[in-house]
Amino acid sequence: NAGVMQNPRHLVRRRGQEARLRCSPMKGHSHVYWYRQLPEEGLKFMVYLQKENIIDESGMPKERFSAEFPKEGPSILRIQQVVRGDSAAYFCASSLDRVANYGYTFGSGTRLTVV
């Protein structure tokens, strides 16, 4: 039973390019959460999705960032026109339901570097 799969592990983009980060939740999990972690800092919530729905995007910047979790396929976090400040580790987590008492299972993250 594979865990939460994120790819790519490392992504380098030039300023102004687009970054697409993918997350496949654990089998049977329909709740996906995206977090961002800047160097030497804690995890900051970005967006919470269920299949085909964005439930809470209060932590996601209004411009350039978008997320989806289609009926088929992985969840995608998309960053358009990347800037140096977007360089961070982006972690995806999934849970079986919204009241999970084991918290989340995190993927290994995508480390985005903007040059």
Next chain:
Amino acid sequence: GQNIDQPTEMTATEGAIVQINCTYQTSGFNGLFWYQQHAGEAPTFLSYNVLDGLEEKGRFSSFLSRSKGYSYLLLKELQMKDSASYLCAVRDANNAGNMLTFGGGTRLMVKP
């Protein structure tokens, strides 16, 4: 909103005991979690407290006092591999997704 505080760094000696404190303020407390994160890796779940008291799991224990908004993670018989960041996170019942809000993490260095 939520506010979670934990020390930025701690140092301890191999074989010793270390306590990492976490204080929080939240409007709808619904559980406190501790995660371990090694450098460059994903956070991994350590413990969950929702009622007051101590939860013990091997060398790791976690304590919660809801009235004080306080928790600690206790690590016994420290090993070099315990060098990592320890993240305190609180779940808020007032948000739609029961999202976890994380503190900044405590970087623990275990020395021989």
